[in-house]
Amino acid sequence: MSQFYEYKKHHFSCEKCKWIGVGEQTDGGDIINWESIEILCPKCYNLLAMIMLPTFEETMKYGTDREKADVQKRQNFVKRLHSSYLANCDQLPDIDADKIIIALCEEEPISKNIDGHIILCYGGKEIWREVRSFEYYPRYLKLGELLKEKYGERLVDFEVEYTVHLGGDFLNAFDKVDEFRKSLKKSNT
Secondary structure, rough: HHHHHHHOEEEOOOEEEEEEEEEEEEEEEEEOOOOOEEEOOOOOEEEEEEEEEHHHHHHHHHHOHHHHHHHHHHHHHHHHHHHOOOOOOOHHHOOOOOOOEOOHHHHHOOOOOOOOEEEEEOOOEEEEEHHHHHHHHHHHHHHHHHHHHHHHHHHHEEEEEHHHHHHHOOOHHHHHHHHHHHHHHHHOO
């Protein structure tokens, strides 16, 4: 059985305020590294335990119908995301120019059933489109490497808006993007 699905029946006691009860009476705290969740005393919010978040497999086995539907929805999104990825620089068009500036733009979903996209443009024309995820700065960096591989030193910038989708919760995301963009400019001086 999954630790996440068992903890609600588990007995807890708080050393700080002496509260005693079962897991379903506790409060959930912060999620740590997308791997575990804090279990807090409902009276004084003291940390009682760290519980591993369930895997997809555990949720499909022990979760509620709604949790199972959510997992299936997330798995479908991940499949769409990865199948839309630029995998090889040969998928990019040839560009006849001495200095190339590629712009990455975000396209918002038009409904909750449609994914948002990131779009690579050159000279105002779309050259690639893929599904956007949250906190996609690592994907930006990977796309940048593929662009460098294709266009070499002719790539002088890979522009992007500094949005919440790009950086997410990672405090150094924009610094990493800036470093990459500066590396392009250095190689062209």
